[in-house]
Amino acid sequence: MVAFQGRERQLATIGTLLPEVGAATGDPHPGQCLLIRGRRRIGKSSLVEAFVDRAGVPAVFFTAAGASAEIELEAFTEAVRSSTLPDRAVFDDATPGNWSAALRQLAGVLPDDRPSIVVIDEVPYLVDRVDAFEGILQRAWDRELSRKPVLLVLIGSDLSMMEALGSYGRPFHQRGKEMVLGPLNPAEVGDMLGLAPAEAFDAALVTGGLPLLCADWRPGTDLWQFLSTELANPVSPLLVSAERSLAAEFPSSALGRTVLYAIGSGERTFTNIAQAAGGISHSTLTRATQVLIDKRIVAGELPISTGTSKDRRYRVTDPYLRFWLTFVGPYLAEIERLRGDITLQRIRTGWTSWRGRAVEPLLRESLARLLPDGVLPSAPAVGSYWTRSNSIEIDIVGADRGPVAKQLLFVGSIKWLENSAFDNHDLLALQRHRLTITDDPIPLVALSRSGVSTSGLDAAYGPTDLLQAWQTRAA
Template sequence: MVDFVGRRHEMATLERELQKVTAGVGGERPGRCVMLRGRRRVGKSRLVERFAERSGAPFLFYAATGASPADDLARLARDAQVSTLPSAGLVAAARPQSWDDAFDVLAAALPTDRAGVLVIDEVPYLMDPDGAFEGMLQRAWDRVLETKPVLLILIGSDLSMMEALNSYGRPFHQRGREMVLGPLNPAEVGQMLGLGPAEAFDAALVTGGLPLICAEWPHGAGLWDFLGEALSDPVSALLVSAERSLAAEFPPQAQARAVLAAVGSGERTFTNIARAAGGIGATPLQRSLELLMEKRIVAGELPVSLRPSKDRRYRVTDPYLRLWLHLLGPSMDEIERGRGDLTLARIRENWTSWRGRAVEPLIREALARMLPDGQLPAARVVGGYWTRTNDVEIDVVGADRAPVAKELLFVGSIKWLEQAPFDRRDLAALLRHRAALTDQPLPVVAVSRSGVDCQGLDAVYGPGDLLAAWPL
């Protein structure tokens, strides 16, 4: 199934947790809990559904809706009716009026002689500001659920709220194992779509590694064929996934949406974001950026160097969302009029500059994963360096820590073009910028999509080298 390309590790983790529950049947506290978080549409719910179906254990899968508490509890009763728990009828018959009551009846419905699985999806919808739900969950776990042979799986897309659920001082602290499900990485995207290394990186950028979008990419098809087909369908996953995720994250009039749109359009500095967001004031802009960073939608990064800097740059963390904000979302009117060809032409015009910036975080992640490799040492941090005026900008800086390093390990330049290899002019520019960063003769690295046409480099990496950073 395409849903689970690259999900073997996560599936194995859930299977091990269930085996521990099975081994504890008859014991005092055999129950175990897993808290699974990840951005919307990465396949969390489908992964857990498939795991539960494969396990052979009786299970109940409940998904909160974000409606009223009464509606969510009524949904629990309905989901219980279609579950495989042997005594699930108790939940439907009881019609609990509070989560305290619901957890009691769920515990009564769980088997005692074999392991069962209880899944609560979209947990952040149930979490209220005063922590009442978390308190009820903690009491139910400590009092009854943990005494049952149950694997409780809590799923959520709001990363900050799911992290808070297990944080120090919160009622459910240290009662479950945390798991993170990320998007498909470039190697997994390439394997799923039948693409070569360079094309796999392009597909990873456009789809964001979201399985739902990847599933609409014809096997072996090129980037422009896929885009042409997706842009001809206003309800394709490529076009609707971002809007649905944003609608779930923010109210329609949220100021953070305007700030996110400004960052997504390519603005990176505080001043330029404020201008692009309609002249927003410094204090509300700071609050919006903090909210976006808390939700892991935006990253605020500082240059890596031996000296402190306040020149923070902002970027949208998901490359697919960045593409949607910059080129797809603003074009929805013409796409809905059947003129996706105009949008496709605009993407072609902007593709080289957009991709050149968007691919940098993926390349830095690949280098951090693959080092040391005989050419370069291991680096705890692989970031970048820039000055306020951008007269010096280094794509890759390896260091022992960030943003203020004790030791710099290497510098590098990224040239991600189809027809132009990394050449002596690129090397000369890298050496000039290295001299502005440090007087140390740090190793110099070229990362190039189209190879290298010069001497004097300490390490060279192409798409195939980078893709190997994510073993399948």
């Protein structure tokens, strides 16, 4: 199954829970619960569907749709009726009148002598639409469901709500194990698409590691062939996935989208974002950015150094969404007129500049995963440094903690150009910048797409080295 290239580890992790259910049939509470959270369109539902198919045990899979509590209950009842549970016909004879009765009735039709699976997808919709749903679910689990050999899988795309669901003080606290499903990492993207390391990082930036987008990229095809094909198709996943995700994230909030567009267009400071969003007030922007941060769509970061700073910078966390907000979303009308060729040329013109900034967080994370390596130490915090005026920007700062460090471990520069190596000029600039944040001769490191043509660095890494960090982690 193409969409599950690189997902075998997650499938295996979920698969370890089912034997626990089967082995615990003599236990008064043999049930197991798993809470899965991840960004929209990351492949959570498809992953669990693949697991259910492979498991081969009785199962019901229900997906909430954000409708009223009554409509959701009808849909849940229908899902049980059409499931593979052996006693599902009970729901034909008796239709539950509320969610408490529905979950109690579900527990009654689950097998006693063999494992089964119950999947509830998009749980945050139920929490939002059904009064006291968390409490209803907790009581049903404690009193009935957990007494059956069942694996209950709860899935949600609202990251903050799903994280809160199992947190201290909430009804479902400590009743389930948690899994966070992220995008395919650059190594998985490269393997899936048959790309060399440097091109794998490019593909990760454009697709964001979303399986749906990667599945549309024919193996061996280069970036520009892929974009040419996708921009010629007004309904391609590259064009519509972001719009659908945003519609789900902000069904009635135009302000959140406006602020997100401002950040996605390249604005990073609070003042510039406010201006780009139409001159909104400080308090309004503070609330809007906090919502985006809570949803994990935006990150608000401070420079790493031994001093304090209030110069927070904002960025879109999902590389694909960042690409879409810059190059695709503003020009959808153009693409719908079948002039994707104009859009493609615009991307070609702005690609080097955009990629230079967009790739930095991904490369910093790659470096953090790679270390220690015998040259550089492991760094609990790997970020960057800047001043309010931007007169000094240091691409990489490794420290014992962030944003206010006790000890700086190394500093570095990123040069991610096809035909330009990291040279003496870059080294001198990095040495000058090091002096602005420390007098200690801490190591200097360069991340370069096209190699290094100077001496004086303590460490240097290219695309192959950085991709290896992900391969090691995924192994």
